Amino acid sequence: MHSNDEFQYDPKTDTVRVSRRDLARLLLQFRTELENNASEDDQWRHMHDYDVSFERLADAVNSGSRPGTEPDERLRCKRTPAYKWPDLPPYQNGNGTGADPARITGGYGTHYVVMFRQTGRALCGLNFTREEHRKSTGTPDCAVCVREMDLMAAIPRPEETPAT
């Protein structure tokens, strides 16, 4: 039995402290099981509700990577039949283009969004109306939006993977 102390539970933020190694092992095994049990009609949906939490856990593991090392993409959704990716840019073309930086009014900062939509959705999942955003420049300050764009560049679609 573990005491609460071991995990340094913080009631203010409802967070616990866990070993980075334990978390990485959990995610690796989870991704393996997911691939092994993949089926056409039960795909894991990247950036859908539940997946946002899993990608955040991978962010936490990668935040502890040694400087200069690549993030561990094995902890993330892949371009395999086990996964369904959102049907909008930049996910469609898969090369990290097709989304524009925009500032969302109301203190929500800057995000990558698909500009042509009547109602918008940032790559991080933030929803907004047409009136609530305007074009911005530079890199958004939303870490999840930035990660999603980086993922598009790092995880090529199967047809873009060079034959070995």
Ligand SMILES: [Zn+2]
């Ligand atoms: Zn965002």
